[in-house]
C-alpha cells in the first residue's frame with residue numbers, strides 16, 4: 001500500500017499527487033514511469049514520474065481524468081492509499097549537452113516534460129520550453145517550467161491565455177525565427193496527435209525529435225508485448241525499450257490503432273462507473 | 284511384490300465438469316478424487332522395493348511411502364511425507380506432466396495404466412488445504428539474509444527451503460501478486476488461484492517475507508541488494524517471460540496478442556470478470572492460437588470460455604510432436620478446440636481499421652529430425668491459403684526475462700539470454716549469486732523449476748555456512 005501525502009487539483013480533470021514510494025524514489029530518473037493499481041479489482045495503468053524527492057522518498061504524478069481508472073484515482077485524497085505502485089519503469093531519458101533543446105509539453109504532457117527539461121538544463125543545455133493546453137484552466141506548472149527553462153513560451157488552443165494556437169504553431173515559428181541549425185533537439189510529450197504533429201513540423205527541417213509514447217500497457221516490465229510499436233520498421237516494446245523514441249521513426253498509424261483496441265470496453269467501464277457514482281461521493 | 288495382489292489395470296477415473304458446461308465457465312475442470320476413490324487408487328500401488336517411480340520425480344518425493352499412507356487412510360501422514368520434498372503439492376498434482384515423470388516409470392504402467400500418482404498427490408494436498416495447513420518446523424535463525432528474485436515455483440521452493448534452514452529470506456516479485464506463471468499464466472480452470480495463494484501463504488508462515496511490486500534491476504540491482512542492502516546471497520528465479528513473436532508482416536495489427544498478454548489479462552487481471560474487474564479483453568468469433576505447448580492449449584481453451592465461436596490451434600508439426608500435457612490436449616479436444624496441424628502463418632491480414640481479418644498460411648510436411656529430436660517441419664511450396672480469423676494469439680515460446688541478466692555485473696549469460704548456472708549447484712559465475720528455473724533452462728516445467736530451487740537452496744546453505752566458518 002502506498003500512501004498519498006499530498007493532492008493538488010490543477011483543474012477539474014487534472015490532478016497532482018505526491019505518493020510515498022521510497023524504493024521508487026531512490027533510483028528513478030527523468031523519463032521513467034510507474035504502473036499503479038488503485039484497488040483490488042482495478043487495472044494497471046502507467047503514469048509518468050513528474051517529479052521525485054529522494055530524501056523524502058516521494059514520487060509526484062500528474063494525471064488527467066480520461067476514463068474509469070483515472071477518475072477513480074482522482075477521488076482519492078491525501079491520507080488515502082494506492083494499492084500497487086511499481087517502478088521506476090522504462091529507460092531513462094538520454095541526457096547530455098546537445099546545445100539548444102526545445103521541450104514541448106501538450107496538455108497533461110507538461111508534467112512528464114518537467115523532469116526531463118530540468119535534467120537537460122542541469123546538463124548544460126539551453127532549454128526553450130513550449131507548453132500549451134486546450135484552454136487556460138487546463139494549463140499548469142507554468143512557474144515550475146519557467147524555473148527549468150531559459151525561455152518559456154505558452155499557448156492555448158482557444159486563446160484564453162497568452163496567445164491562441166497549438167504548440168506546433170509556436171514550434172514552427174520558433175524554428176523559423178532561430179533557424180533550424182540553431183536547434184539541436186526537440187523533445188515532445190503530449191497526446192499522440194500532438195506528438196505526431198510536432199514530428200511533422202520538425203521533419204520538414206530535419207531536426208531530431210524525441211517523443212515519449214503512451215501505448216497501452218499491462219505489466220510494464222516487458223513480458224506481454226501489449227505496448228509494442230513499430231519503430232523504424234521494427235517491433236519495440238515501449239515499456240522497456242522506451243517510452244522515448246525517435247519520433248520520425250515511429251509508425252503513428254499502428255500506434256493510434258492499437259491504442260484504440262479497447263475503446264468500447266473503456267467506454268462501458270466509464271459509463272458503469274459514473275452511473276454508479278451519482279448516488280454519492282464523486283466530484 | 285511378494286504378496287499376491289489383484290491387479291486393477293486402469294486408473295480410477297477422476298470426475299470432471301461436463302465439457303458442454305465447463306466451456307462456459309472458468310471453474311476447475313478436474314474435480315479431484317474423494318477419499319474412497321483415493322484409497323482405492325492407492326491400493327493399486329505394488330509398493331515396489333526398487334521404487335522406480337521416484338527416479339521420475341525431479342524433487343524425489345517418497346512416492347510409495349505416501350501412497351501407502353493414503354491406502355491406510357493416514358492422510359495427514361501422507362501429506363507430511365510429500366511435503367518433506369515438495370513445497371507446492373497442490374500445484375504439482377495438477378500441472379505436472381506425470382506421463383513423462385513419475386508415472387512413466389511406474390511398474391504397473393508397463394502392462395497396464397500406471398498408478399495415478401499425480402491425482403493422489405493432489406488429493407492429499409487438497410485434503411490438507413481444506414483443513415488449514417499444518418505448521419512446519421523452522422531451524423533457529425542463522426543471522427544470514429538471502430534475497431530471492433522472482434516468486435515463481437523456483438523462487439518459492441528456494442525460499443521455503445532456506446527459511447526452514449533458519450535463514451532470513453526476502454522474495455522480490457515484480458508483479459503485484461506472487462506465484463509467477465502459476466498466477467498469470469496457467470488458467471483458473473486448470474489451477475485455481477486460491478490453491479496457489481494458500482500454498483504461498485503457507486510459505487509466509489515459515490517467515491518468508493514477500494515484497495511485491497519490486498522489479499529487481501529497476502528499483503535496485505542484484506549488486507545493490509548485496510552491497511547496499513546486506514544480502515549475503517541471492518537466488519535468481521525470474522523465469523522465461525519474454526514473449527517471442529513470429530516477426531511476420533501484420534503482427535502488430537489489433538487483435539494480435541502474445542499468449543502472455545492474453546493470459547495475463549485473463550488470469551492475473553481477471554478480465555473474464557470485466558466490467559466487475561477493470562481490465563478489458565477482446566476476442567472475436569474465430570480465434571487462432573499459434574503453437575502446440577501448454578501455453579497454446581491454455582490460450583485456446585481460454586478463448587472459448589471468453590465466448591469465441593471457434594478456437595483453433597495452428598501448429599506447424601503434427602499432434603505427436605505437440606509438447607503440451609497429454610491430459611490437457613484431451614481436455615481441449617473434448618471442449619471442441621479445432622486443430623490445424625502442419626500449418627503456419629506467414630502473414631497477418633488486417634481490415635481497414637487495422638484489425639485482424641485473416642492469416643495467410645503455408646502447409647508443411649515433416650522432414651529430418653532436428654536437434655530436439657523432433658522431425659523438422661518443411662514448408663510445401665505453393666501451398667498458401669487464407670485462414671479467416673479475427674483474433675490471433677501467438678504462443679510460440681518465451682525467452683528468459685532479460686532485465687536481471689542485463690543489470691547484474693559479472694553474470695555469465697548464454698546464447699539464448701539465459702543465465703549460465705551449474706545444474707548440480709545452481710551457482711552462477713558470480714560468487715554468492717545462484718539461479719534456477721526457466722531463466723536458466725528456458726521455458727520448461729513447474730517441477731523442474733522447483734527442483735532447481737531446491738538444489739540452489741542446498742548450495743546457498745553450504746555457501747553461507749562456509750562463510751561463517
Ligand SMILES: Cc1cc2nc3c(=O)[nH]c(=O)nc-3n(C[C@H](O)[C@H](O)[C@H](O)COP(=O)(O)OP(=O)(O)OC[C@H]3O[C@@H](n4cnc5c(N)ncnc54)[C@H](O)[C@@H]3O)c2cc1C
Nearest residue numbers: 045046047048062063064066067068069070108214215266
Ligand atoms: C508510459 C506512459 C506514461 C503516461 N503518463 C501519463 C501521465 O503522466 N499523466 C496522464 O494523465 N496520463 C499518462 N499516461 C496515459 C495514462 O496511462 C492513461 O490516461 C490511463 O491509462 C487511462 O486510464 P483510464 O482507465 O482512466 O482510461 P481508459 O478507460 O483506459 O481510457 C479512456 C480514454 O483514454 C484513452 N487512453 C487510454 N490509455 C491511453 C494512453 N496510454 N495514452 C493516451 N490515451 C489513452 C483511451 O483511448 C480512451 O479514449 C501515460 C501512458 C503511458 C504509456
Ligand SMILES: Cc1cc2nc3c(=O)[nH]c(=O)nc-3n(C[C@H](O)[C@H](O)[C@H](O)COP(=O)(O)OP(=O)(O)OC[C@H]3O[C@@H](n4cnc5c(N)ncnc54)[C@H](O)[C@@H]3O)c2cc1C
Nearest residue numbers: 433435436437457463464468499522720721727728729732
Ligand atoms: C500458460 C502456461 C502454462 C504452463 N503449463 C504448465 C504445466 O501444465 N505444467 C508444467 O509443469 N509447466 C507448465 N508451464 C511452465 C511452467 O509454468 C514454468 O516452467 C515455471 O513456472 C517456471 O518457474 P520459474 O520459477 O522459473 O519462473 P516463473 O514462474 O516464470 O516465475 C518468475 C517470476 O519472476 C518474476 N520476475 C521476473 N523478472 C523479475 C524482476 N526483474 N524482479 C522481480 N521479479 C521478477 C516474474 O514476475 C515471475 O513472477 C506453463 C507455462 C505457461 C506460461
Ligand code: SF4
Nearest residue numbers: 328329331336389390
Ligand atoms: S512404481 Fe508404481 S506401483 Fe511401484 S511403488 Fe511406484 S507408484 Fe507404486
Ligand code: FES
Nearest residue numbers: 220222224225239
Ligand atoms: S506492457 Fe507488457 S511488455 Fe510492455
